[in-house]
Amino acid sequence: MTTTPAPAGTAPDPRARPVLTVEDLTVVYEVDEPVTAVKNADLTLHRGEILGLAGESGCGKTTLAYAINRLHRPPARIASGRIAFHDASGDDIDILSLEDAELRAFRWNKLSMVFQGAMNALNPVATVRAQLRDTLLAHRPRMTRKEIRHRSEDVLRRVGVDPRRLGSYPHELSGGMRQRVMIAMAMLLEPQIMIMDEPTTALDVVVQRDILREIVRLREELDFAVVFITHDLPLLLEISDRIAVMLDGEIVELEAADRLYRDARHPYTRRLLGSFPSLSGSRGAFIRTGVDETETPAATATEEPS
Numbered sequence: 001m002t003t004t005p006a007p008a009g010t011a012p013d014p015r016a017r018p019v020l021t022v023e024d025l026t027v028v029y030e031v032d033e034p035v036t037a038v039k040n041a042d043l044t045l046h047r048g049e050i051l052g053l054a055g056e057s058g059c060g061k062t063t064l065a066y067a068i069n070r071l072h073r074p075p076a077r078i079a080s081g082r083i084a085f086h087d088a089s090g091d092d093i094d095i096l097s098l099e100d101a102e103l104r105a106f107r108w109n110k111l112s113m114v115f116q117g118a119m120n121a122l123n124p125v126a127t128v129r130a131q132l133r134d135t136l137l138a139h140r141p142r143m144t145r146k147e148i149r150h151r152s153e154d155v156l157r158r159v160g161v162d163p164r165r166l167g168s169y170p171h172e173l174s175g176g177m178r179q180r181v182m183i184a185m186a187m188l189l190e191p192q193i194m195i196m197d198e199p200t201t202a203l204d205v206v207v208q209r210d211i212l213r214e215i216v217r218l219r220e221e222l223d224f225a226v227v228f229i230t231h232d233l234p235l236l237l238e239i240s241d242r243i244a245v246m247l248d249g250e251i252v253e254l255e256a257a258d259r260l261y262r263d264a265r266h267p268y269t270r271r272l273l274g275s276f277p278s279l280s281g282s283r284g285a286f287i288r289t290g291v292d293e294t295e296t297p298a299a300t301a302t303e304e305p306s
């Protein structure tokens with residue numbers, strides 16, 4: 001099933017069937033003085049949308065992302081809530097009650113994640129080719145060598161990495177290229193949702209813009225939904241359809257990006273917007289449109305030197 005994404009930065013049709021719903025989710029770290037890192041969170045992710053998740057360090061963004069993927073480990077515990085994945089096939093999957101084997105099949109296939117600091121998460125002693133192949137074979141054991149080669153080359157091309165890099169080890173790639181490989185890995189099985197936790201924070205701004213442009217383009221091409229996590233609100237205003245703002249474990253505001261920019265309701269969101277003096281004029285759109293007056297030739301390169 002394909003749906004038409006809502007125009008950039010506007011709210012999607014609320015009648016459209018979402019791809020993910022999180023209801024009343026509470027996650028507690030059971031340490032000496034328990035920390036409730038996510039409090040009664042409600043979230044709906046629409047098919048094909050980019051949902052930004054903003055909030056200061058320690059507000060619970062990563063904890064929420066891990067819980068959605070059931071990647072949380074003790075002392076983290078899901079104290080309450082429901083997380084439902086609404087498959088394109090029409091099935092509803094209750095993520096919190098999946099058995100281990102079902103969960104392994106679900107991850108990467110339906111929902112994948114690019115982790116905070118992911119560029120250091122590649123296996124240092126395996127080539128890019130081996131890492132892509134292992135992920136493919138773990139989920140599609142009947143794939144032929146030729147199919148694996150084609151798919152691996154295709155995902156690398158899509159994220160702007162020359163397929164000749166398949167033979168490279170992670171240390172032979174620049175940080176930006178490693179991050180692109182992680183994004184390629186997350187796209188490998190064509191999931192319906194990609195959760196990206198600060199995927200570009202460690203990169204310089206030119207490489208960051210380049211990768212973001214790529215993500216926005218891929219989303220339009222392949223129609224997956226993205227949860228994009230960062231504390232960088234101006235960046236979210238540029239790329240997101242809707243933005244959720246978290247404060248001390250609570251989602252205090254969830255609004256279409258243009259509406260949030262013009263008319264934020266929560267005092268914390270207004271404070272957050274006010275703390276970026278460069279936020280003036282119309283909502284920036286160079287990443288979506290590719291038009292950027294400050295663009296330098298380096299900003300349009302698809303592959304930065306290692």
Ligand SMILES: Nc1ncnc2c1ncn2[C@@H]1O[C@H](COP(=O)(O)OP(=O)(O)OP(=O)(O)O)[C@@H](O)[C@H]1O
Nearest residue numbers: 029031035037056057058059060061062063064231
């Ligand atoms: N293993 C842990 N044990 C106890 N508390 C934890 C643990 N991991 C995280 N926390 C606490 O949970 C809260 C939320 O942390 P989380 O990492 O989800 O925040 P975040 O919004 O992703 O922050 P950042 O922007 O710095 O990545 C913080 O108060 C943190 O101290």
Ligand SMILES: [Mg+2]
Nearest residue numbers: 061062063116
């Ligand atoms: Mg985090």
